[in-house]
Amino acid sequence: MLSYNGQTPELEQWSFTETSFNPLAQGKCESVMSLGNGYMGLRSATEEAYIGGTRNLFVNGTFNRFDELEVTELPNAADVTQIELLVDGRRFSLETGDTADYERTLNLRDAELTRSFVWRSPDGKRIRFEFRRFVSKDDLHLIGMKLRMTPLDEGITLRLTSGINAQAANSGSQHFHEGEKRIFDKKYLQLVQTTTESKVDFVLSALHRFLIDGHPFEPALQMEIERRKMEMAYRMELKAGQTLELHKLVQVHTSRDADVEAAGDLEKLRAHSLEALKKAESAGYDGLFERHRQAWAEIWSRYRVEIESAHRFDLLALRFAIYHMTVMTPVHDRRMGIGAKGLSGEGYKGHSFWDTEIFILPFFIYSEPSVARTLLEYRYLGLEGARKKAEENGFRGAMYPWEVAWPSDGEVTPVWGAVDVVTGKQTKIWSGFIEQHITADIAYAVWHYYKASGDQRFMDDYGYEMIFDTAVFWASRLEWNEEASRYEINGVIGPDEYKEHVDNNAFTNYMAHFNLLLAIQYYDELKDRDPQLLERLESKLGLERGPQEWREKADAIYLPQPDGRGIIAQDDTYLQKQELDLTPYKSQAKVGTLFQDYSLDQVNEMQVSKQADILMLFYLLENRFAPELKRANYDYYEPKTLHDSSLSFSTHSILASDFDDKKLAYELFRRAAEIDLGPHEHSSDAGIHAASLGGIWQCVVMGFAGIRMLDGALHVHPKMPDAWERLSFPLFWKGTKLQFNVTKERMEISADTQEEIELVIYGKKMSFQGRLQFELMHI
Template sequence: MLNYHAINNPELTQWSFTETKFNPLAQGKCESVMSLGNGYMGLRSATEEAYIGGTRNLFVNGTFNRFDDLEVTELPNAADVTQVELLIDGQRFSLETGSVTDYERTLNLRDAELTRSFVWRSDQGKRIRFEFKRFVSMHDLHLIGMKVQLTPLDEGITLRLASGINAQMSNSGSQHFHEGEKRIFDKKYLQLIQTTTESKVDFVMNALHSFWIDGVSAEIKPQMEIERRKMEMAYSLDLQAGQTLKMQKLIQVHTSRDADVEGAGELEKLRAHSLQALKKAEEAGYDQLFEQHRQAWASIWEKYHFEIESEDSFDLLALRFAIYHLMVMTPVHDRRMGIGAKGLSGEGYKGHSFWDTEIFILPFFIYSEPKVARTLLEYRYLGLEGARRKARENGFKGAMYPWEVAWPSDGEVTPVWGAVDIVTGKQTKIWSGFIEQHITSDIAYAVWHYYQSSGDQQFMDECGYEMIFDTATFWASRLEWDEEGSRYVINEVIGPDEYKEHVDNNAFTNYMAHFNLQLALEYYNELKTRNPELLSRLESSLNLDQASREWQEKADALYLPKPDERGIIAQDDTYLQKQIIDLAPYKSQTKVGTLFQDYSLDQVNEMQISKQADILMLFYLLENRFAPELKRANYDYYEPKTLHDSSLSFSTHSILASDFDDKKLAYQLFRRATEIDLGPHEHSSDAGIHSASLGGIWQCVVMGFAGVRMLNGELHLHPKMPDTWKRLSFPLYWKGSKLKISITEDQVEIKTDQDAEIELVIYGKKTAFTGQLQFEMIHI
C-alpha cells in the first residue's frame, strides 16, 4: 500500500511517497516505481534481504548483448550489489517471519534517496530497529551508496552480516556474461570483472564495506568467500541491547563503453581507474558523497521548477514523479544511447527504444532542456546505419527506422514471438518489427519539432536534413500504386493501434508519411537557395535530385483518408465495417489486457476496438490540418472504442479533451495517466515504469492545461487549467530563450531574462514582448 503524504517529514510533502506495508506477493510495484538511477545506470529497488518473487536488476545504459542467435539483444542484468544477508541468533532475517511494526519504505524524490525502516520482533521475542538507505549518485555517475543500521532494543543479539557482489544473475534466465575474474584486495576491496558474451563489453565493479558501532569506527575481521560468479564478505559480532551497528557500502560501476574514462577500452586501465575511484570515494565518505548527490539533484529541481496549487496535493507529486524518472532514465552523458520503454527500472521491453521517445518524451526536453533533446535525436542520427540496412533488407530505399532499437547501429531488434493466443495456445507473432512503420515518419516529425522550437541550425546541417531526406526516400519507395483508385497507398501495416494488424491505409501512417515527404521537399527547396553547398554535399550521398522528384510525385498522389458524411475518418480501410461489441467490462478493468482472456488477437482484429489513441494522435501532432469540429466528432466516435491498454493513450486523450474545452474530462484522464505507475494496482509496474506515460504526464500539464503548442513555427499559448487548480508555473525554452510561465485563475504572466523580443500567439492573437508580459485569462 502506497501513502502519498509525508508521514514523518512535513518538508517532503509532495516530494515523497511511502510503502506502509510490505507485501511479498507484490514486490514489483515498489521495486519499479522506487527505482534509482542517473541515466548512466539504473538500480531496481529490491529489498536488501532476498525474497521469492523479488527481482534484482542493475542496468548500465548502452551495454546491450545478445544471449544467442535465437534471441534479441537486451540490456544485460549486471551483478547484484544490494543484497545483504542477515543472520540473527543463527536465524535468517526475513519480514515473512516474526512480526513488524512502524514499517515505512519511502522514495524521496527531492534527494533521490530510498529509505526503509521498521521494528522487527523475532520469533524469540527480540525487537530490533532496522534502517536502510540507498542512492545512485547524480554527482558521480558510477557510484552507488548504501547504508544499513540496526539496533537491538531489548536484549543482545549475535549477528552475521554477509554482503558482496553477486553475478549469479540473469535476464529471466538468459545469462549475458562470461564467468569473469574475482579478487579481493587488502581483505577489503572487492573487484569483479566480467565481459558480455556477444558484444564483448567489459564490466568492472568494485565494492567496500565500512562499520561503526555507536558512532565509533569498528574494524571487524571479515570471512572472505569467492565462489562461482559470486564473492562476499561475511562479518560476525555480538551487539548489546541499545548498541547501534552502522554499515556503509560503496560501489563503483564502470564499463568499456564509458565515454568519460580515458582508455576505458583497455581493461587494465579501466580496472585500475575503477578501483582508484572507489578508494577516492572511501576517503570522502558516505555522508559527503550523498551531499554531493543531493546538491546535484537540487540543481535539477531548480532547473525544472514546477508549481501547482491544487485541491489535491497528489497532482504536483505525480508531476515530480514523472520528472524524477525522466531524469534517472535519460542518458544525457552519451549520445550513443537512448531511452528504454521501461527506462532502467526493469527488464520489460529489454531496454529497447521505441517511438515513445520521439513522440512522448522528447517534447519535455525540447521545451525544458533543448541540449538533451538534441542528444536524443543524435542517437537516432547514429541509427541511420541500422535504418538503411533495414530498408535494404526489406527491399526499400532510404532509411527505414527499426520499431525497436538498442545500440544505434544494431538495426531492428524487435522480438518475433509474444504472448499466448487464447484460442490456439500458441505464441502470437509480434508483427511490429516487420510492419509497424510509422516510427520512420515519427522520427522525422521529432527532428522538425525540435528544429522549429529551438532554431538549432547546426543540428539540422549536421544531422537533421539528412534524416528527413532519407526517411522521405524510404516512404517514396514504400508506397504502392493502386491502379483502380489512381493513387498511391500504404498496405499491410500496423498503426499506433496495435490491436489492428495487417491493415491497409492506416490514416495515421498515411498522413505522417505525407508529412515526411512534404517536409523533405520544403527543406530541399529551401537549401537550394539558402545553403547550396550543403545541398551539394548531401546530393552526392543521397541522390537528392532524383529523390526529390519522386517525393513530389508520390506526395501529390498519396491517398489521405477523408471524413465520411458523419465526419468520421476511418482508422484504416476496414475499421468502420468491423463488429462493435460492448466494451464496458473491459473499460473498467483493473489490469491491462483482460480482453485477451476472452478473445484472441485475430478476433480482436475484426472488432472496432482500439488499444490506444491512433487517429486521435494524428489530430494532436498535425492539429492545424484538421477542423475542431472534425476532431471532436472523431473523438466522440473513437474514445468509447479505445481501451487505453497502452500507457501512451491517456495523455493524448487528455490533451484533446483540453482542446475541446472539456476541462473535467481532461483532468480525469490526466489523473488516470498519473495512476498508471502511482495508482493502486499492485502489478501495473512489475516489468518497470512506463516511460512514455511519464512524458505524457508532463504534456498533459504543459500542452493540455497550459495550452502550449508549436504551430507553423510559432509558440502558441491557450491556458485551460482544471477548476481544482489555483496556480500553475513552469519553465519553458523557446528558440534559445528561457521563459517562466505563471498561470492563475485570472491572469497569465510570462517572464524572460533574455534581451531579445519574444513573439508568441496568445488565445489566437499574435503579440511580442521583452522582459515580462501579463494578460487576463479567458474563462470558458
C-alpha cells in the first residue's frame, strides 16, 4: 500500500511511501520507485531477494539481439544491488520473523530510495535496518548504496554477501558472453562482458567499505567467483547497540559511452572504470550523494512547478512525472531515445514509439528546449532506418519504424504477441507493418519544436530534410481511388490499435495531409530564403518532382468529413460496426480485461476503441475543427473508449478543459496520474508508463493553464480546476524563459528578458516587456 504523505514535513509533496511489503506485488514499487539518470536506469528491487522480484539494470542505447528470431532489446546488465544477509546462520527475509515500522520511500527531491524497518528474527532478536540508494546525476556512471543495521537487544553473528551477479537475463534471454571477472587488492571487483550480437562492451566495477559506530572496520573476508558471478562474503560479530554501516559504490561503463575517451579500447575502458571507482572511493558515499543532491536541486530549480490544491496529491503527481521524465531521458547522447517504459522495466524492450514526440517531447520543448532538440536529432539519425523500412516496403522517402532502438536499426517491432483467447493461437503484431502515422507524428514534432523555439539552425541542419523526406514517403504511400477520384490510405492501424487493416483512418489521413502541406510550405520558403540549402536537399533527396507531386496529392487526399450528426468516422467502417456496452470494462483495475471475453478479431468488428484516436486530431490540429464538432465527437467516441492505453486519459482531459468541463478534466487528470502512482498493485509491473507521465504535465500546462502553440503564436487560456487556488510553472518561448503564475482571479507572466513578448490571451493579442499582470475576470 502506498502513502502519499511526506516522510518528513520537508518532503511533503516530494515523496511517497510503501507502508507494508507484499511479496506478491513487488513490481509496483520496483517500477515507480526506480532510479536513473538518463544514462542508466536501476529498478528498485529490494536488496534481499524474493521469488517474484525483478532486478533490472539498463544502460541506454546498448541494444542487443538474442538471436535471429527475436528483436533487439536493452540487455539486462549484471545485478549489483542484491545483498544476502545471514543472521545467526538464518537467511534474513521479511517473509520470516516479524516486521515493524516498515517504510520504503522514494524521495523525488533528492532522487533517493530509502527503506527502513525493525525486524524480529525467528529467534526473537530485534534488528533495525536502514537501506539507502541513489543513481548519481552528477556522475552518470555511479551507483551508490548504503546499509545500516543495529541489533537492538542482543548481539548477532552476521554473514553479508555482496558482489556483481551476471546471471541476470531478460525474461530468460541471455544477452552477454561469460566475460571476465577480476578482484583487485581483495577489494575491487570488476566484471567485463560483451553483448552477443551488437558487441557492446560492459565494464562494471564495485567496492565495499564497512564502518562500525562510524569507525572504519575490516571484517573477515572470503572471495567467491562462480559462473557469471563474483561475491565478497564478510563475517562479523555485532554487539547489541552497535551499528554496522556498509557503503557500496559501483561504476558502470560501456563501449558506447560518448563521454569517455577510452570507450573504444576495452583495456583502457577497464582501467578507466577502476580509476573512476577509486576516485569515487576517495570522495566517499556521503560526499558523492551530496553532489548528486545538488545536481537534482539544479534540475528542480529549472523545472519548478507549484500547485496549491485542496488535494496535495496533485503536486506530488506532477513532480513524479517530471522526476521520471528526467531519469529516463538520455540528455547525454543524441544517438539514444526514450523507451516506452523508460529505464524502469523490460516492457516494450526499451524501444521508442510515437509516445516520445506526441506526449513527452512537449515537456522538453517548453521546459528545456536543448533536450527536445537532442531527442529530435535522434530521429534525424533514424532517417537511415526509416529509409531502409520504406525501401523494404516498396515506398520512397523515410518511413519511420513503429518501434525503434539504435537509430540505424530500422523496424524492431516484435511480430508475435499475446495469445488469442478464442483461437488459442499467438496474435500477430501488425503495428510494425501498418501503423504508419508515426511518420507524420515525427514531422509534426519537428514543426512544433521549430515554432516554439525558433531554432533555425536545427531546421537548416536536420528539420527540413526530415519533413521533406517524410513527405516523399506519403506521396508514394497514397493510393488512387479511381471511382471516388481521390487519394486514400488503406490497410493501416491508427492510434486505436483495436482496429487493424482499416481504410482511411481519419487521424492518419489528416496527419499525412498536414505533413505534405508542411513540406510544400517550407519548400516555398527555402526557395526565397536559402536556395543553396534547398539545392543541396533536392540533390540529396531526389526532389525533382517532389513539390509538384506533394501539391497534387495534398489537394486530392481523402479527409473524412462529419456526417449529419457532426461525427467524423474514425475509419471507413467504424460507424457501421456493432456497439457494445463497455460499462463492465470501464472500471477495470487492469487494462485488457475485454480480451478475457473477446478475441482481437471480434473487437475489431465492434465500436470499441483502445484509446483516443480521432480525438487526437482535435488536440494536435485543433484550429482545423470547430468547437461544436470537437464536442460532438468527444461525446460519441469517449463512451466507446476503454482507455486501455496510458496515452488516453491525458488527451481526453485536455479536450475536456477545452470544453470548459472542469470537473471531467480534473477527474481524467487524476486518472492519468494514478496509472503509475495510484493504488492498483500490478499497473506498473513491466515498468512505468513514460507517455502517460508526459501527458500528466500536458494536462496541467496545456489543459488547465490553456497553453497552446497555434499557427506559430503562443495562446493562453487558463481553466483552473475548482480544487486549485494557484498554479505556477516556467515555460520557454522562442528562447525566452517565461514564468506563469495563475490563480482563479489573476495571471502574472514574467520574462527573463526585456524584449517584447507577444501572446494571445483568451483570443486577444497582447504584448509586454518584463512582466504582464491582469485580472482574469476582466478578460
